[in-house]
Amino acid sequence: MKFGVVVFPGSNCDRDCFYTVKNVLKQPVKYIWHKQTKLDDIDCAILPGGFSYGDYLRTGAIARFSPLMKQIYRFAQKGGLVIGICNGFQILLEAGLLPGAMLRNKNLHFICKYVYIKTETNKTPFTNFCSRNQILKIPIAHNEGNYYIDKSGLKTLEENRQIVFRYCSQDGAVNNQSNPNGALANIAGIINKNGNVLGMMPHPERSSEKILGSEDGFLIFKSIAAWLNPKI
């Protein structure tokens, strides 16, 4: 299985993702520059965090028009696995690969801290190594993570079980106190209807080794690997 980490001008978690796949997951991985018009032979594309195009206009609004995004779109339509982390999630929203949009954090602060998220479903390529309702400790680092979608959109997400992660307390309570940024229904991560495109605000690549304070994020990478090659 091969992973590709997409690099936009302003991405800054690309190396962390690359490192996690190569040195912790021990799988082949390469960088893919956003100007490429052909997508190499990969099984999973990672859109990393950062500040693509300086977050100008809106987060992800300009990156979505990068030449490579056309290929990512096609790859996703064919069922390829795509995971967008933080800014990567914002880009997937702007590109229309996932529904909804991001608003500024309710308290107007850039929030950088460990949070807890509840795994709402483990029946996805990205969470099959987690147990249902498992609470993960994974850090967030963003200014625009206040997820918004209209009422009917939220209903559709809930009916199709597309909400994968919700912000929660250490013991799993999903409420206003455990919501760091004002995200609607405490949404921290969603998946598309076909179940092959995931967007999440927390950073699993920053919590994949004990030395970093949590290994919970590694469950996401392990899940992808297990999905692509059940023999592992």
Add this chain to the structure above:
Amino acid sequence: MLNVEIYITLKKTVSDPQGLTIKHALESLGYQNLQEVRVGKLVTITLNSEDKKKAKQKINEMCRKLLANLIIEDYSFRIKEV
């Protein structure tokens, strides 16, 4: 030439934490009777064209494609000859 002013605002149904904070700040400065404060963006574009009708069409296209995110934002614009 045509001068275009594009106003991009959060939809009425979307809460605006910046606007709320500014409202509180104004109130703490003694300004009362503020019903609501909301913040938006202003984009100005100068077009090398005289054709207002065509410009209107193009600006609409630009707004829908890139300048506004219609899930959370509304837009309006004014075109002036310069």
